Amino acid sequence: MNKNTTSMLRQSLATLLLCSTALTGTALAGGHGPSYIGSGSALIAEASTADSPNELTDGKSGDVDFPFIRNMKILANVGEVDPVNGLALTGYPDGNAVWLADENTIRVGYQSESYATMSNETYGWEMQNGVKFTGSHIHTIDFDRAEFADFLNNDKTADEMFITSGKIFDTVYNQFGNIVKPKSEGGIWGNQTLADGTVVEFDEKYKLTEGDFFFQSFCGAHLEKANKYGNDIGFADDIWFAAEEWNIQRMFEESGINTHDTLGLASIAVDVKNGVAYTVPAMGQTGYEKILPVNSGHKDYVVAVMAGYNHGVEPAPLKIYIGKKGVDADNNVVDQNGTASERDKFLARNGLLYGKLYGMAVANEDFASLGIEKIDTLENMMDSYLQNPNASNNFSAKFVPTSYQWGGWDTTPAVKDTEMQKWQLAEEQPAGHTYFVGDSKTEHPAVDPDISKFRYFQNMTNKGGLLGVEFTELAAELDAANGELPALISADVSRTLAAIDGALTLETGGKGIKHGGMGDASTWEDGRAQLVAPDGLQWVKTSDADVLILDEDSGNEFGERKMALPINPDTFQLAESGVGYFLAQAGGKQNPRAAAGVSALGGSFSKATSSEFSGSWNVTAMITKKSDGSFYTMEELAGVGEQQINETVSLADSTFFGVVQHKGESGGMVEQVKGDQGGQLFLFNMNLPN
Numbered sequence: 001m002n003k004n005t006t007s008m009l010r011q012s013l014a015t016l017l018l019c020s021t022a023l024t025g026t027a028l029a030g031g032h033g034p035s036y037i038g039s040g041s042a043l044i045a046e047a048s049t050a051d052s053p054n055e056l057t058d059g060k061s062g063d064v065d066f067p068f069i070r071n072m073k074i075l076a077n078v079g080e081v082d083p084v085n086g087l088a089l090t091g092y093p094d095g096n097a098v099w100l101a102d103e104n105t106i107r108v109g110y111q112s113e114s115y116a117t118m119s120n121e122t123y124g125w126e127m128q129n130g131v132k133f134t135g136s137h138i139h140t141i142d143f144d145r146a147e148f149a150d151f152l153n154n155d156k157t158a159d160e161m162f163i164t165s166g167k168i169f170d171t172v173y174n175q176f177g178n179i180v181k182p183k184s185e186g187g188i189w190g191n192q193t194l195a196d197g198t199v200v201e202f203d204e205k206y207k208l209t210e211g212d213f214f215f216q217s218f219c220g221a222h223l224e225k226a227n228k229y230g231n232d233i234g235f236a237d238d239i240w241f242a243a244e245e246w247n248i249q250r251m252f253e254e255s256g257i258n259t260h261d262t263l264g265l266a267s268i269a270v271d272v273k274n275g276v277a278y279t280v281p282a283m284g285q286t287g288y289e290k291i292l293p294v295n296s297g298h299k300d301y302v303v304a305v306m307a308g309y310n311h312g313v314e315p316a317p318l319k320i321y322i323g324k325k326g327v328d329a330d331n332n333v334v335d336q337n338g339t340a341s342e343r344d345k346f347l348a349r350n351g352l353l354y355g356k357l358y359g360m361a362v363a364n365e366d367f368a369s370l371g372i373e374k375i376d377t378l379e380n381m382m383d384s385y386l387q388n389p390n391a392s393n394n395f396s397a398k399f400v401p402t403s404y405q406w407g408g409w410d411t412t413p414a415v416k417d418t419e420m421q422k423w424q425l426a427e428e429q430p431a432g433h434t435y436f437v438g439d440s441k442t443e444h445p446a447v448d449p450d451i452s453k454f455r456y457f458q459n460m461t462n463k464g465g466l467l468g469v470e471f472t473e474l475a476a477e478l479d480a481a482n483g484e485l486p487a488l489i490s491a492d493v494s495r496t497l498a499a500i501d502g503a504l505t506l507e508t509g510g511k512g513i514k515h516g517g518m519g520d521a522s523t524w525e526d527g528r529a530q531l532v533a534p535d536g537l538q539w540v541k542t543s544d545a546d547v548l549i550l551d552e553d554s555g556n557e558f559g560e561r562k563m564a565l566p567i568n569p570d571t572f573q574l575a576e577s578g579v580g581y582f583l584a585q586a587g588g589k590q591n592p593r594a595a596a597g598v599s600a601l602g603g604s605f606s607k608a609t610s611s612e613f614s615g616s617w618n619v620t621a622m623i624t625k626k627s628d629g630s631f632y633t634m635e636e637l638a639g640v641g642e643q644q645i646n647e648t649v650s651l652a653d654s655t656f657f658g659v660v661q662h663k664g665e666s667g668g669m670v671e672q673v674k675g676d677q678g679g680q681l682f683l684f685n686m687n688l689p690n
Contacts, residue, residue, distance in 0.1 A: 002008045004354055026303035034109045035601060035669055036164060037080045037141060038158030039087065042600035044123045044680045045073060045584040045613065048513035049522075049559060050592040056134075058613040059602030061613065062593050067509025068564065068581045070652070071152045072684040076141060077601040079670035079678065082165040086672035089165070090114060090122045091660035092612075093681055095221025095242065095290065098619045100273075100634050101140075106148045106622060110659055111138040111221045111242060113614075114676045116214040117206040118251065120666070123674040124211040125264035128170040131182045132153070132203045135188075135214030138221070138242065138270075139170040141681075145631065149623035152655060152683055168240055169270050170278040175263045175285065177343060180288075182212050189213035190263035191248060195414040197268075200262070203254040211675065216265060217245040220536070220615060221292035221309075222270070227639040229295040235302060236325070236349045240270035242277075243288035247312040262323050262417030264311060269293060271346050278347055282329070282406040283321050283356045286311040286420045292445045293322075295454050299323055302351035305445040305456055311415055315380045315437035316359070316423045318458060318469070320399050322478075322485055323355030329408035330354075330431060331484070355406075356485050357419050358399035359494075360469075361433040366395055375434050379422040382438025386465035388497040393498075397469075399489040400430040430488070439463070444537035444615060446548060449643050457548060457572075459534040463499035466531060466550075468572035470494075494572035504574075506563055506582040507689075514558040517591050521582045526554045529578075532556070536615040537657075541569070541643070545651040547688070549658075550580075551613035559585030564688055581688055586660050587611025599665040603676055606667035613660050619683070620654040621645035655685050 042060045050543050055062040065074065079089035089112075096110040112120050115231055116135040116428050124132035132168060147161035172180050174188050176197070181187035183199070192197050192213065201207065208214060221242045230232045244265035264285030270277045283291065288308030296303040302323045310316040326348055334348035347353045364375060370380050371388035385391050402422040406412070422428045423435050439462035447456045456471035461592055473490045480486070497503045505522050506512070512521030524532045537550030548565040562583040566575040574580070588594070594608035621642045632645060646654070657679075665678035 006551055007420050013604065028243040035077065035080045036083045036159055036161070037076050038162045039080065039156050040366050040601060041075055043074060043682065044665070045072060045562070045586050045602045045682070046559060046639065047511040047584065049588070050244040051515055053514070056593060056596040056598055058107060058598040058605070059600070062599065065511065066584055067511040068686055068688050069583055070665070070685050070687040072584070073158070075158045075681040076681060077678070079601055079668070079671060079673055079675045080450060081603060084164055087165060088123070088675050089139055090675045091666070091670070091677040091679040092218050092614070092663070093679040094614045094658035096224030096615055096617055096657065096659050097221065097240070098617050098622065098657050099223060099225070099238070100145070100622055100637065101142055102128060102386070103631070103634060104145050105144050105163060106143045106619070108141045108657065108681065109138065109223065109240065110681060111218040112136050112676065113219050113245070115217055116208060119247070120671070120676045121208065121210040121674065122676045125167060127172060127180070128182060129179065131180050131187055132211040133213055133215050134208055135210035135216060136218035138218065139165060140168055141165045145623070146596055147380070149625070149631070152685060163576055166270065169275045169277040173279055173343060173655070175266065175281050175412045180213070186203065187212055189218050190266050190279065191244060193263050193264060193410065194261055200252070200255065200257045202251045205253040207253040209472070215244060216248055218242045219245045219250050222292050222295045224291060225638070225642070229297070230640055232299040233296065235293060235351070237346065238272040239350065240272055241291035241293070241304070241419050242268045242270065243289050243291055243308065245289060246309065247287060260311065260416035261414045263412060269347070269350065269352055278343060280347065280352045280354055281412050282323065284357050285415050285418060288441045290445060292447055292456065292458055294320070294447050294471070295451060297454055298478040301478045305458070307442045307445050307458065308440065310440040311420050313420050314440050315377070315382070317435040317437050318360040318442065320358050320489070321355055322358060322489070323351030324485060325349060325351040325352045329406065333639040334594055350596070354485070356401040358401045358489060359423055360397050360491070361430045361434045362395060362397050362402050362431050362436045367434070370395060377429070377435060377437050380438045382436055382460070384464050386463045386495070389498060389500050393495040395493050397436065397491045397493050398433055399491060400432065400487070401434065401485070402428050443535040443553070445539040446539035448539055448647065449541040451640050451643060455539060457496065457539060459537050459550070460499065461533050461553070464496065464531040464533060466497040466534065468494040468496050470572070479573060496572055496574070497531055499530065499672050501528045501530055502578070504578055504580055505529045506561070506580050508582045512582045512585060515590070518558060521559070521561050521585055524554065525558050536613055537615040538618070540618055540651070540654070540656070541647055542651040545688070547651060549656070551615065553612040555610045557588050557590040557610070559588040559591060560611050560613060561585055563582050564686060564689065583686070584613070586613065587662055587664055595665050600680065601665055601669065601678065604665040604668035604670050607664055609664045611660055611662045611664065613658060615656040615659065618646055618654060619657050620649050623650060623655060628629070652685070655683060658682055658684060
């Protein structure tokens with residue numbers, strides 16, 4: 001599309017938006033006209049809180065002299081509109097990924113963490129058959145690949161490389177395995193449906209007006225690319241994993257419905273190629289922050305970390321999913337050339353019909369070395385361990401399933417009848433072991449990009465710790481299962497960062513300054529030198545470094561922190577004991593820009609509140625050029641190729657995508673287009689010392 005055509009479309013859309021505004025009598029963004037995807041240049045992220053008048057201008061950035069970021073530029077703001085199709089971007093931006101739509105097009109995907117009538121309803125996302133979902137959306141934005149590759153090296157705004165936007169799927173299946181239809185045609189969606197198929201209505205004040213149903217707070221998504229760990233190892237298709245997150249009991253308080261009697265919260269696997277979203281009951285329905293696949297090392301099985309919330313029932317252990325590929329829920333082979341449905345063919349070849357959830361358990365005699373004197377599954381034993389400075393930093397564990405396993409589409413139970421309440425039961429404890437239960441609020445895990453390893457880090461959000469988990473005999477234990485699901489999986493666990501003051505101090509490079517003489521971001525707002533509510537997490541492996549990019553979600557009144565933690569991949573410990581690097585901060589109730597009522601997306605300030613960075617993605621391989629000046633092809637990037645190329649590039653020359661959630665900019669255009677909560681998408685690169 002040429003720029004003259006784009007300009008004409010923008011003018012037409014602006015007229016439509018303004019006419020719509022005139023009819024409703026609502027002002028657009030405090031007098032600002034409609035903003036188009038990629039047209040902004042002001043950053044939400046700050047290097048320090050504002051301390052001069054030029055950092056307090058609406059529609060402009062604050063202090064962006066970042067200490068360890070060489071460059072950061074925005075790709076889009078929540079509330080911006082596609083000039084061609086008129087669709088607005090919704091928020092919060094959360095789980096995200098980047099991939100190639102074709103040889104010349106970079107596709108950015110993110111999902112909005114939205115809560116419908118518990119927050120502000122987003123406009124209805126209409127599926128192919130007419131059913132509409134409010135709440136969370138999963139957006140895609142396409143950019144010209146060549147211009148995207150050069151974006152951090154020039155002064156252009158992202159609208160100059162923008163092509164189009166869309167949604168990642170247009171067909172969705174529910175927990176019964178059926179395509180969701182409009183409610184008027186008998187459609188069913190799990191978070192308001194009982195196990196017998198009865199749809200239950202929300203309380204009057206929570207009834208939806210923008211859709212038939214709603215996607216409840218999609219959170220930390222992940223795009224798992226096919227054959228990521230080698231030929232036939234890992235998932236067979238490109239899959240976008242997502243999950244509804246929080247128990248929504250308050251939406252039923254007046255009606256007397258108990259959400260434990262519903263089908264619960266959907267775990268979703270999107271067939272990216274065909275734009276179809278399948279609910280996967282075998283992966284559980286208790287609500288997850290993130291579903292993150294791990295290298296299984298075996299052609300017949302898949303493994304994924306299931307980090308999340310257990311439908312509010314606590315305590316619970318860390319969990320993984322193990323599924324067998326190629327079979328149905330009864331372990332019978334699904335013929336990919338036979339008469340089975342496309343639903344079952346897709347789910348079967350990806351190990352998503354026959355599987356179990358496994359919880360972390362510790363040998364009873366080992367609890368004492370972890371500082372646990374009394375073994376009690378009703379107590380948050382993991383939280384106590386994380387906060388005990390004298391406990392061992394290393395222990396062995398087993399991941400073991402409960403007695404529950406999903407039995408197929410005709411047996412989908414209410415969430416209370418799954419594994420949810422079994423972790424605490426005496427009769428469910430593995431022989432000689434006890435589930436190592438704790439607060440179920442665990443946010444992002446991060447898998448080792450090294451395709452020869454079987455391990456991941458886990459943010460322990462409630463108390464602020466960081467654990468490393470390595471599966472020590474994974475391929476052998478899967479092989480020994482003899483075509484069944486394994487009885488257990490062995491692991492070694494490392495406490496990388498304890499949840500204690502003094503565990504972590506950030507190098508700030510002279511930035512991270514909090515206004516009013518309150519110090520800098522080397523420590524949290526109250527001076528604690530530790531992680532506080534770690535959320536976003538990505539493990540990056542380059543030619544010269546292994547780095548965790550970590551984001552907090554702590555309510556920090558002086559601005560949430562985004563940081564880089566260089567690690568020693570051989571030990572699961574920080575490269576320099578107790579030391580990380582401050583990258584950026586955002587928001588905060590005491591933020592001077594909020595006090596001045598200014599925003600990055602002009603006219604969108606709503607209130608002073610906290611923000612949250614939420615995950616990062618390495619885009620380096622997709623924009624790296626070969627010696628002849630050409631990009632790597634999609635075929636060259638497939639399977640193990642992308643990570644192999646990432647590992648040929650230094651950290652300083654690598655490029656990353658990230659998002660920031662910014663509720664304080666939810667007014668103006670964000671409100672007008674029914675975008676819910678504000679935020680921003682951006683590219684950045686790092687410049688760490690040594």
